Amino acid sequence: MHQPTASGPTRFGFFIAPYHPLNGNPTLQLQRDLELVELADRLGFAEAWVGEHHSAGMEIIAAPEVFLAAAAQRTTHIRLGTGVNSLPYHQPMMLADRLCLVDHLTKGRLMMGIGPGQLASDAAMMGIPQPRQRDMMHESMDVLVRLFRGEVVTAKTNWFELDEARLQLLPYQQHGLEMAVASTISPSGAVLAGRHGAGLLSLAASDPSGYEALLPNFRVYEQTMAEHGHTVRRADWRLVAPMHLAETRDQARREVEWGIGHLVDYIRKLSGMDVPWGDTAAEAVAQWVGPGFPAFGRATIGTPDDAIAAITDLAEQSGGFGTFLVLALDVADRDATRRSARLFAEHVIPHFTRANRNRVASLDWANANSERLMSGMRAGVEAAFERHGQALAAALRPRREGQ
Secondary structure (H helix, E strand, C coil): CCCCEEECCCEEEECCCCCCCCCCHHHHHHHHHHHHHHHHHHHHCEEEEEECCCCCCCCCCCCCCHHHHHHHHCCCCCCCEECCCCCCCHHHHHHHHHHHHHHHHHCCCCCCCEEECHHHHHHHHHHCHHHHHHHHHHHHHHHHHHHCCCCCEEEEECCCCCEEEEECCCCCCCCEEEEEECCCCCHHHHHHHHCCCECCCCCCCCCCCHHHHHHHHHHHHHHHHHHCCCCCCCHHEEEEEEEEEEEHHHHHHHHCCCCCCHHEEEEEEEEHCCCCCCCCCCHEEEEEEECCCCCEEEEEEEEEHHHHHHHHHHHHHEECEEEEEEEECCCCCHHHHHHHHHHHHHEEEEEEHHHHHHHHHHHHHHHHHHHHHHHHHHHHHHHHHHHHHHHHHHHHCCCCCCC
């Protein structure tokens, strides 16, 4: 087993965009997403994040807060995050109002993810200029944090206006909603998170460029946090990467071959370019675990030990982080996906949480003291025989007839 030299994560969860093949039943696909959150809750995963998208067919959850309200009815402990709300798509007061409602419905399990919007096709349909999206995200968050604090807000931009706006229902959580800002390669997310004291959500941790940007972006985050008087906690940093696990690497790769063609087709059509990865599913899998896919980065497709090694590497590259999120991609069938989640919960999570450290120490202590303990046990047995030998002999002696 690998032991990280930097602080490895102690919390784990799923990041569900989601990505679903276009030849499946969308109603059933959404039900399976709910089932995955329900399973994650039973297995002890700490978080589930759900994305927002409005076009391109595969990422079919348009309102993560609505989905999470449904998931909350099926779960007990798992915290539920919008991964992410695309701020330029929403009037900020209306978004804040909806999130406060869901925070009450979940009794404080809601988290808010923040981003500018990922798909160019989403922004295009709404007439949002792509160069403006990050500025719009900053403008929206500036008022959202004030609304969540209960302030009365008056603000005007070229795309929204608030006039003495206030929330009639504040968050259920006494200290407000936990927020995390999406970060990929540019430092924009790190700056926004640092300005408002929010957590950092690194969505491209396994992408070669995103991997190299982890530590530089965190340094920007630390500097910005300090400039605005906030305390930096690496425990508030979340990293996302794709994984699928099985008992062997060969089995894991065969299971992913089931649906990887849909993912490759999605990448091809969004980018408008042919992809030079060969024509077979096996070749696509080899590309994904090797150089990686654009935007999706490198995948870990293998065993729990492979997952431990990959997460350890991320901990060492980043200097340490608090939560690892498995990017759910619907590339294996339902049973294999559920088995992968169980393998992760059974073997990967306890490695990093050191859940068995006292059990191991207990057996090691028993082994180190075995001679003394066993000799004492034997002495006790012998003493018992000596004390009760006559009674035992009498009990075993044949009874005479008539007695």
